[in-house]
Amino acid sequence: MAPDVVVVGSVNLDLRIEVAELPRPGQTVLAGDPSRFSGGKGANQAVALARLGHQVGLVGAVGDDADGGWLRAGLDREGVDATHLRSIGDSSGQAFVFVDPDGENSIVVSPGANARVSPDVVRAAQPWLVDAAATLVQCEIPAPAILEAARLSDGLFILNPAPAMALPEELWHHVDVVVPNRLELAHLTSADQPPVDDADVVRLARQLPCEQVVTTLGSAGAIAVDGDRVAYVEAPRVSAVDTTGAGDCFCAALADALIGGLGLADATRHAVRAASLSVMAPGAQTSAPTRAQLLAALDDANGSG
Numbered sequence: 681m682a683p684d685v686v687v688v689g690s691v692n693l694d695l696r697i698e699v700a701e702l703p704r705p706g707q708t709v710l711a712g713d714p715s716r717f718s719g720g721k722g723a724n725q726a727v728a729l730a731r732l733g734h735q736v737g738l739v740g741a742v743g744d745d746a747d748g749g750w751l752r753a754g755l756d757r758e759g760v761d762a763t764h765l766r767s768i769g770d771s772s773g774q775a776f777v778f779v780d781p782d783g784e785n786s787i788v789v790s791p792g793a794n795a796r797v798s799p800d801v802v803r804a805a806q807p808w809l810v811d812a813a814a815t816l817v818q819c820e821i822p823a824p825a826i827l828e829a830a831r832l833s834d835g836l837f838i839l840n841p842a843p844a845m846a847l848p849e850e851l852w853h854h855v856d857v858v859v860p861n862r863l864e865l866a867h868l869t870s871a872d873q874p875p876v877d878d879a880d881v882v883r884l885a886r887q888l889p890c891e892q893v894v895t896t897l898g899s900a901g902a903i904a905v906d907g908d909r910v911a912y913v914e915a916p917r918v919s920a921v922d923t924t925g926a927g928d929c930f931c932a933a934l935a936d937a938l939i940g941g942l943g944l945a946d947a948t949r950h951a952v953r954a955a956s957l958s959v960m961a962p963g964a965q966t967s968a969p970t971r972a973q974l975l976a977a978l979d980d981a982n983g984s985g
């Protein structure tokens with residue numbers, strides 16, 4: 681079956697290391713053994729969408745190595761269509777993920793095959809991009825590939841500008857919704873510092889050449905700016921184990937809700953709830969909620985007023 685959502689993005693092997701504190705510059709910290717998880721912002725978003733019941737196609741690349749085979753097997757188990765996931769070169773993307781006792785993380789990515797995702801790789805998936813209800817992209821693949829995806833997509837085009845990178849001007853003509861965090865919002869607007877409060881978030885969001893901007897605020901929730909309208913969405917209090925991939929789960933659930941016909945504010949509420957569920961277990965994909973889990977959490981939230 682053709683995908684109703686296409687994700688164009690990265691696939692990484694996450695080596696997750698629990699640390700007592702995140703290392704500061706010049707500091708060496710000792711930790712236990714690393715654990716292997718499937719990751720990469722593109723793959724995380726694809727898996728989260730699949731768990732919400734979508735037919736998802738992932739466009740990108742892994743290496744022609746054992747890690748690439750392992751990552752493909754994981755995507756297959758989750759029901760993600762990897763027809764347009766190429767095997768290029770001899771190293772898959774790897775991410776070194778440090779997680780502290782509060783679930784906060786620092787990540788260093790070695791892109792491997794992700795750096796070789798070209799416009800040609802994207803073009804091969806043109807029929808998917810034309811037919812899908814939505815396309816999601818992030819910034820762990822080269823900008824020319826992102827731009828090609830934007831040019832070819834006919835449905836809703838959602839940009840998650842993570843990690844922050846210089847983006848071609850033309851891209852903004854194609855973006856329907858942009859989903860930065862505070863740091864990425866500052867980068868995109870060339871602000872001197874990250875926004876200091878909600879009003880600052882809204883002020884910076886309105887500087888972007890895009891009507892619909894959803895800024896994620898971690899455990900504080902998110903702010904959706906939709907032209908003149910602003911929705912401030914608080915996150916429920918949860919005990920976080922690992923925030924890795926929470927932003928990816930957020931983007932996936934936002935797309936899910938927008939495809940389903942919700943407006944931006946309600947879609948943001950849906951996404952905040954999904955992301956808050958995803959931080960309660962380790963790993964960037966294993967923790968993404970299924971649709972049944974998300975609906976149960978939304979019911980609970982409505983029941984408790």
Ligand code: RIB
Nearest residue numbers: 692719720721775925964
């Ligand atoms: O957003 C979380 C992801 O960022 C991790 O899975 C890691 O692979 C990096 O891409």
